[in-house]
Amino acid sequence: MDAQHDATGNAARPVLEAPDIARVLTRIAHEIVERAKGADDVVLLGIPTRGSSSPAGSPPSSKRSPAARCRSAPSTPRCTATT
Secondary structure, three states, X not given: OOXXXXXXXXXXXXXXXXXXXXXXXXXXXXXXXXXXXXXXXXXXXXXXXXXXXXXXXXXXXXXXXXXXXXXXXXXXXXXXXXX
């Protein structure tokens, strides 16, 4: 299986292209501001996932150098023990 095919062997195709994603995110942001009756009381909160946060094409964290792993997750036991 490669990046061009899914698990069943069918050709993979994107669900949304970049301009579509931008339009959807803008629409969601406008909906949030409208429902909150302004942006004064709106807080944007990001919660990191435990999944892969590396961009496509970047090596997984197990293949990165120890210094790169510690920059991305400085509080892990491996990093705190060596710093």
